[in-house]
Amino acid sequence: MKRICYAAAPVAGSLNSIAHAEIDARAIAFNCRNCHAESQPGSESSIPSLENLSAQQIRQALLDFKYDKKPATLMPRLAKGYSDAELAAVAEYLNRN
Numbered sequence: 554m555k556r557i558c559y560a561a562a563p564v565a566g567s568l569n570s571i572a573h574a575e576i577d578a579r580a581i582a583f584n585c586r587n588c589h590a591e592s593q594p595g596s597e598s599s600i601p602s603l604e605n606l607s608a609q610q611i612r613q614a615l616l617d618f619k620y621d622k623k624p625a626t627l628m629p630r631l632a633k634g635y636s637d638a639e640l641a642a643v644a645e646y647l648n649r650n
């Protein structure tokens with residue numbers, strides 16, 4: 554079995570690999586995009602597009618869903634499955650990529 558202790562390698566590792574070891578924002582974003590695919594012209598999806606939202610807006614919406622400040626159907630259940638730090642990381646990631 555391959556065991557790697559990322560936490561012990563920060564001196565040698567790049568900052569990127571350290572962040573990656575803690576939160577895999579790309580993997581989380583992959584889930585989001587199952588539903589929030591880029592909007593297509595003429596599509597009648599009831600799932601809002603994230604394209605025109607800033608990282609801050611996405612992050613705030615996720616926290617509001619998680620803490621039941623924003624009524625919704627599905628996102629509150631989903632957001633509760635992630636830590637606040639994970640939600641912030643995925644908001645950043647979605648905004649950049």
Ligand code: HEC
Binds near residue numbers: 589599603610625
């Ligand atoms: C199973 C489908 C599904 C998945 C997976 C999903 N969403 Fe959503 N999302 C929705 C729906 C539906 C809404 C509308 C609010 C509601 O009813 O929950 C929404 C709303 C949102 C909004 C609010 C947008 C606005 O303009 O108000 C944000 C931000 C958002 N989602 C981000 C995410 C992120 C980030 C992820 C990944 C962690 C994600 N969503 C995963 C279906 C999904």
